[in-house]
Amino acid sequence: MSKPHGGRLINRLVKKESSDVAELPKLEINTDLSEDVLNISNGVFSPLEGFLYGDDLESVVKEKRLADDTPWTIPILLDFDKQDIKDLKEGDAVLLTNKENGLLAQLNIDEIYTYDKKSLAQAIYRTEDTDHPGVANVYNMKQLLIGGKITLLDSKTRQFDNYNLSPRETRFLFKEKGWREIVAFQTRNPPHIGHEYVQKTALTFVDGILINPIIGKKKVGDFRDEVILSSYETLMKHYYLKERAVMSILRTSMKYAGPREAIHHAIMRKNFGCTHFIVGRDHAGVGNYYGPYDAHDIFSEFPDLGIIPVFFRSFSRCTKCDSVVNDKICPHDQKYHINFSGKKIRELLTNGEIPSEDMMRKEVAETILKFDKPFVE
Amino acid sequence: MTEEKEVKKYTTISIPTPLAEKIKKRIEGTGFNSLSSYVTYVLREVISGIEEESEEAFSKEDEEKVKDRLRALGYLD
Numbered sequence: 001m002s003k004p005h006g007g008r009l010i011n012r013l014v015k016k017e018s019s020d021v022a023e024l025p026k027l028e029i030n031t032d033l034s035e036d037v038l039n040i041s042n043g044v045f046s047p048l049e050g051f052l053y054g055d056d057l058e059s060v061v062k063e064k065r066l067a068d069d070t071p072w073t074i075p076i077l078l079d080f081d082k083q084d085i086k087d088l089k090e091g092d093a094v095l096l097t098n099k100e101n102g103l104l105a106q107l108n109i110d111e112i113y114t115y116d117k118k119s120l121a122q123a124i125y126r127t128e129d130t131d132h133p134g135v136a137n138v139y140n141m142k143q144l145l146i147g148g149k150i151t152l153l154d155s156k157t158r159q160f161d162n163y164n165l166s167p168r169e170t171r172f173l174f175k176e177k178g179w180r181e182i183v184a185f186q187t188r189n190p191p192h193i194g195h196e197y198v199q200k201t202a203l204t205f206v207d208g209i210l211i212n213p214i215i216g217k218k219k220v221g222d223f224r225d226e227v228i229l230s231s232y233e234t235l236m237k238h239y240y241l242k243e244r245a246v247m248s249i250l251r252t253s254m255k256y257a258g259p260r261e262a263i264h265h266a267i268m269r270k271n272f273g274c275t276h277f278i279v280g281r282d283h284a285g286v287g288n289y290y291g292p293y294d295a296h297d298i299f300s301e302f303p304d305l306g307i308i309p310v311f312f313r314s315f316s317r318c319t320k321c322d323s324v325v326n327d328k329i330c331p332h333d334q335k336y337h338i339n340f341s342g343k344k345i346r347e348l349l350t351n352g353e354i355p356s357e358d359m360m361r362k363e364v365a366e367t368i369l370k371f372d373k374p375f376v377e
Numbered sequence: 378m379t380e381e382k383e384v385k386k387y388t389t390i391s392i393p394t395p396l397a398e399k400i401k402k403r404i405e406g407t408g409f410n411s412l413s414s415y416v417t418y419v420l421r422e423v424i425s426g427i428e429e430e431s432e433e434a435f436s437k438e439d440e441e442k443v444k445d446r447l448r449a450l451g452y453l454d
Contacts, residue, residue: 007425055386067386069417162450169443172435176444176453246452303408304418 001174001182001273002307006047006070009167009271013041013152021106021153024095025085029078032253034098035216036076037105039252039268041152042166046271051078053147054113061123064260064301071267071302073260074124077115078107079142088112095153102156111147124257127289134255134286160215160229165248170210171273173246179207183276183310184269187213188254190223190231190368192360194315194340196239197324202278202310203244210274211236211247214254218376221346227374234367248272258283258290259298263305270307278310316340317358349374392416 004010029037039045047070052060055067057075066072085094090112096105121128121135130136158164165173174182183202187195203209211232215225223231229249236245250268255261261284266277283295299309315326316337325337340359348355354365368374400412409415435443447453 003422003425007421069414070421162446165446168435169446172440172443173447173452176447242451246450300408304414304421 001171001180002270002275004043004046004167005267005270005306008047009043009171010040010046010049011043011168012049012150021095021104024093024106025088026097027080027085027094027107028097028099029103031098031100032217033078034096034101034103035251035253036078037096037103037150037152038101038155040076040150041105042168044167044250044252044268044271045076046167048072048076050107050110050149051145051147052076053111054115054145056147057113057115057145061120064263071263071305073267074255074257074264075120077141078146080144080146081142082144084142096150101158102154103152104154106151106153107146108148108150109146110149113145113147114143115145117141124255124260125289126258129289132256132286132289134257137255160225160249163229163247163249164251165272167271167273170246170248174208174273177208177243177246181206181276182208182210182274183278184210184212184272184274185278186250186265186269187211187228187232188222189342190228190360190364191235192340192342192345192355192364193317193324193358196235196361197315198278198280198312199245201312202276206276207244209240209245210269210272211245212250212269212272213247215249215251217253220376222376223368223374224371224376227368227371230371231364231367234363235361238363239361254284256284256286256289258285259294262295262309263298263302266299266305266307266309270305274307276308276310278312280312281314314339346375390416 040048040050052075057077059065059067060072060075064071064073088094088109090109092109094107094109096107097103117138118128121138125132125134127135130139183206185199199209199211213228213232232247236247262279265284269277279295282290282292285295296311299305313327315324316339318325318330318332318336319338320332320336321330338358345355345359349365349368352369354362354369397412400415404415409418444453
């Protein structure tokens with residue numbers, strides 16, 4: 001099993017009486033930020049114990065590392081405007097709240113600092129184009145940042161929490177199962193045959209697989225979270241060995257930062273205890289902002305990452321081989337290859353049709369079609 | 378900025394020159410861009426191994442709760 005990133009699994013959950021902190025000023029934060037707080041507190045973002053300080057941000061931007069040289073590529077920032085809380089100053093503490101997930105967390109304000117949105121966007125997303133969703137988010141951020149440690153005091157139970165395993169829990173699970181090498185697969189879609197091929201190819205060489213869908217904010221037209229989870233439950237029930245595959249969700253927002261985000265995704269899975277992480281073509285990409293294999297190449301900059309990337313290039317069904325293949329194993333011409341088109345599968349499902357079994361397992365398609373509205377509207 | 382943040386971030390440690398030379402050769406082409414980054418990595422690995430051993434486990438009560446959750450998912454018998 002991998003050691004936690006930075007050497008120690010962070011646990012910032014402290015049960016306090018709400019009366020102990022009742023005097024503190026409150027700062028309502030958006031749901032994405034509140035998910036960051038939860039991920040810091042339960043160790044998903046280890047070694048972070050809070051929102052980044054100025055020197056850490058500068059180092060992440062320039063070096064893709066925290067100030068202490070630990071690999072870290074996506075800045076975890078808390079932005080605010082002066083009018084959010086009057087007279088806020090370094091050394092104070094505030095209560096972070098969020099209505100949607102009932103968050104209550106104490107933040108110690110160790111540092112208040114400014115930042116340059118343009119250089120932040122350019123460094124993280126390699127573009128300043130506001131059509132890029134990550135860049136647009138940066139430009140929508142408030143003017144100041146707070147650096148400081150957080151302590152989670154409370155949060156409420158939410159849908160899918162039965163699948164929401166913390167790093168301590170996944171590590172306990174892997175230990176109980178006797179798994180030493182675990183590969184993680186990230187997803188935002190129901191599985192088609194290509195996904196199954198990738199997962200099982202990687203699984204062949206390790207002890208178990210953690211299927212780890214990202215749950216949270218979605219775009220119109222995306223599959224709904226419950227559809228993704230149900231479709232994987234079906235696939236695992238019919239086509240995976242119970243002793244070899246588990247699923248747990250990850251609540252975090254996609255940044256679409258391509259290569260930098262691939263490293264971030266790997267770090268989170270390392271904290272869950274995984275030793276390997278599957279990285280596909282254009283991982284965490286959007287539009288044409290990144291090259292198809294930039295998210296593979298960036299791993300060479302991090303020999304000290306502590307989790308092994310498992311790279312997959314393109315894969316398709318070859319009618320001549322009569323199997324799923326990739327460009328390393330199939331000698332046949334492209335005319336024999338049928339690509340796994342998410343768009344085509346989506347179109348068929350939208351019309352209530354079951355895709356061919358070359359594309360998607362019948363049981364999986366039937367599970368999706370049981371939902372009146374499988375897509376976000 | 379608080380007092381904690383003003384603490385100097387790096388310090389100098391001496392190691393024997395022959396060892397440093399060996400390390401320099403070893404890290405060629407590995408992605409480590411300096412002797413310091415490699416030594417930091419190795420020491421961090423050693424320290425994290427020690428910390429991991431002393432990491433607090435679940436209490437008996439919490440462990441049973443976790444096991445119940447995992448059994449409900451069908452992941453443990």
